[in-house]
Amino acid sequence: MRAIPVLGMGEIKPGDSIADSILAALRRGRRKLVAGDILIVTHKVVSKAEGSVVALDEVRPSRAARLWAQRYGREARVIELALRESRRTVRMKKGVLITETRHGAYGLICANSGVDVSNVDGGKSAALLPKDPDRSAQKLRQAIRRKTGLDIPVIITDSFGRPWRQGLIEAAIGSAGMRVFRDCRGQRDPYGYRLQVTQEAVADALAGMAGLACGKLSRAPACVIRGFAYQRGRGRARDLIRPPAQDLFR
Amino acid sequence: MRAIPVLGMGEIKPGDSIADSILAALRRGRRKLVAGDILIVTHKVVSKAEGSVVALDEVRPSRAARLWAQRYGREARVIELALRESRRTVRMKKGVLITETRHGAYGLICANSGVDVSNVDGGKSAALLPKDPDRSAQKLRQAIRRKTGLDIPVIITDSFGRPWRQGLIEAAIGSAGMRVFRDCRGQRDPYGYRLQVTQEAVADALAGMAGLACGKLSRAPACVIRGFAYQRGRGRARDLIRPPAQDLFR
Numbered sequence: 001m002r003a004i005p006v007l008g009m010g011e012i013k014p015g016d017s018i019a020d021s022i023l024a025a026l027r028r029g030r031r032k033l034v035a036g037d038i039l040i041v042t043h044k045v046v047s048k049a050e051g052s053v054v055a056l057d058e059v060r061p062s063r064a065a066r067l068w069a070q071r072y073g074r075e076a077r078v079i080e081l082a083l084r085e086s087r088r089t090v091r092m093k094k095g096v097l098i099t100e101t102r103h104g105a106y107g108l109i110c111a112n113s114g115v116d117v118s119n120v121d122g123g124k125s126a127a128l129l130p131k132d133p134d135r136s137a138q139k140l141r142q143a144i145r146r147k148t149g150l151d152i153p154v155i156i157t158d159s160f161g162r163p164w165r166q167g168l169i170e171a172a173i174g175s176a177g178m179r180v181f182r183d184c185r186g187q188r189d190p191y192g193y194r195l196q197v198t199q200e201a202v203a204d205a206l207a208g209m210a211g212l213a214c215g216k217l218s219r220a221p222a223c224v225i226r227g228f229a230y231q232r233g234r235g236r237a238r239d240l241i242r243p244p245a246q247d248l249f250r
Numbered sequence: 251m252r253a254i255p256v257l258g259m260g261e262i263k264p265g266d267s268i269a270d271s272i273l274a275a276l277r278r279g280r281r282k283l284v285a286g287d288i289l290i291v292t293h294k295v296v297s298k299a300e301g302s303v304v305a306l307d308e309v310r311p312s313r314a315a316r317l318w319a320q321r322y323g324r325e326a327r328v329i330e331l332a333l334r335e336s337r338r339t340v341r342m343k344k345g346v347l348i349t350e351t352r353h354g355a356y357g358l359i360c361a362n363s364g365v366d367v368s369n370v371d372g373g374k375s376a377a378l379l380p381k382d383p384d385r386s387a388q389k390l391r392q393a394i395r396r397k398t399g400l401d402i403p404v405i406i407t408d409s410f411g412r413p414w415r416q417g418l419i420e421a422a423i424g425s426a427g428m429r430v431f432r433d434c435r436g437q438r439d440p441y442g443y444r445l446q447v448t449q450e451a452v453a454d455a456l457a458g459m460a461g462l463a464c465g466k467l468s469r470a471p472a473c474v475i476r477g478f479a480y481q482r483g484r485g486r487a488r489d490l491i492r493p494p495a496q497d498l499f500r
Contacts, residue, residue, distance in 0.1 A: 001253045001463050091498040098498065109414040118448065122441035159448075163413055163499045164359040164492050167431050167451030169458075171415070181417050182465065190469040191372040198368065198409075198466050201417030205458035208419075212455045212478060213251050215432065216448050219440040228462060242414050248341040248348065249413045249499050 003213035004031065006222035014051035019143035021045075022222050031224075033150055038225040039140070040155045040210035043173060044119050045221040046136045047127040054081060055125050056117075068092065078115055078126055085113035085128055090250075101129060106244050108173060111161050119216065129158065133174025134236040141176040153177030153230060155237070157207040163249070170211035172203035175237035178230040180204075201240060202230070253463035254281065256472040264301040269393035271295075272472050281474075283400055288475040289390070290405045290460035293423060294369050295471040296386045297377040304331060305375050306367075318342065328365055328376055335363035335378055340500075351379060356494050358423060361411050369466065379408065383424025384486040391426040403427030403480060405487070407457040413499070420461035422453035425487035428480040430454075451490060452480070 009025040012018060018041065026032055047053060061080035069076035072095030079097060086099035087107050101107035101114060114129035130136045137154040144152050156174030172180060180203035184195045210223035259275040262268060276282055297303060311330035319326035322345030329347060336349035337357050351357035351364060364379035380386045387404040394402050406424030422430060430453035434445045460473035
């Protein structure tokens with residue numbers, strides 16, 4: 001199993017084809033996609049292509065956002081956008097804003113609704129999350145298929161914090177063309193024990209692997225994972241979100 | 251960057267040398283460690299080698315453990331062990347027991363204190379977490395260095411759930427010989443924006459990558475990651491645990 005960062009994609013502007021950009025970058029690097037590859041893309045380029053980028057100059061933060069941001073040395077306009085993009089606030093404490101996003105019937109739970117200024121344009125604008133990341137992944141998969149004839153699963157990622165662990169790790173927020181879980185429930189381990197809860201979040205682990213290979217400073221917003229025996233299937237990243245009924249930390 | 255599962259390690263018994271077992275398995279597979287490799291090992295084999303395995307027959311569950319286990323179709327003796335291994339219960343609800351383990355001044359927060367029956371001996375015994383996983387990693391690193399002359403970082407893993415995401419993912423519970431974070435704070439992204447919070451939990455992402463490559467059914471409890479430019483350093487996995495003062499979900 002290998003991770004191959006896609007270097008030299010160049011800047012993505014609203015309306016650009018990410019598929020073209022990735023395929024051109026691969027060609028320039030004398031590489032190409034092969035059957036069995038998985039394509040991992042950070043949401044930043046998807047948000048840029050879809051125009052989900054907001055100039056901070058145009059954001060008027062509410063008084064609440066301003067006071068809170070000031071207290072903790074945060075950017076009030078980012079906090080304002082984060083609150084606008086949220087369905088509810090999960091925690092707003094100690095300088096950390098954790099929200100549930102507006103995606104679907106229940107959203108992603110993450111810091112600042114995924115609103116982020118890094119790797120956008122040097123601090124003038126913030127990227128929002130794509131409106132429907134599973135759909136964005138599906139569209140990219142279809143574009144790659146049209147242009148190459150290959151059906152390559154696509155995972156769209158964002159960096160997530162974790163409640164009890166330090167540091168960020170990439171997670172899958174959109175997916176198409178593969179199962180997001182490897183489900184071992186009911187199967188027997190090598191000792192004959194029937195596994196009960198073992199459902200592995202492979203799409204998240206693939207996102208993390210791409211994050212390792214690409215980093216934050218390399219201008220490599222896409223990565224090819226080669227040699228992972230994924231399972232074909234509908235596989236939406238939305239299914240990775242725990243339904244509210246099973247949420248023990250509301 | 252590549253992940254190479256170590257196949258054919260055979261069964262680990264109390265007192266066995268995991269280093270010998272890994273090196274022998276690599277030799278049989280006509281592979282060897284090279285400088286720059288990272289070794290990822292699931293804690294199950296470490297717990298077995300250290301004798302942190304408990305026969306369920308010898309566990310007398312408390313009444314509370316029995317009632318709760320019965321209500322949710324859990325194994326009372328595993329719940330009993332999980333409670334014994336815990337410092338405090340974080341949540342015990344809807345059939346899920348989340349605890350803080352007794353490690354260090356503040357422990358790992360995970361399901362069942364990490365007590366688990368899978369990949370042990372077919373259901374007769376449960377593996378506990380190693381007493382001091384960072385120390386176990388350090389000892390394995392030293393043994394590998396003695397036997398090969400190579401200083402190979404070691405990460406010990408366990409499968410963790412996440413509060414708002416479905417599915418398990420491997421996390422680093424022990425580490426030696428490399429920094430567990432890739433710290434981008436204060437550096438500028440390719441657009442000139444100074445990154446503020448970007449500290450990547452690379453040890454966790456490496457754990458996840460090894461989990462992808464090895465799975466739960468393949469009897470491959472170790473994995474070599476080759477080609478990742480890790481940073482040397484003290485790097486304890488304990489530093490990945492968020493200190494209680496920053497915990498928003500106590």
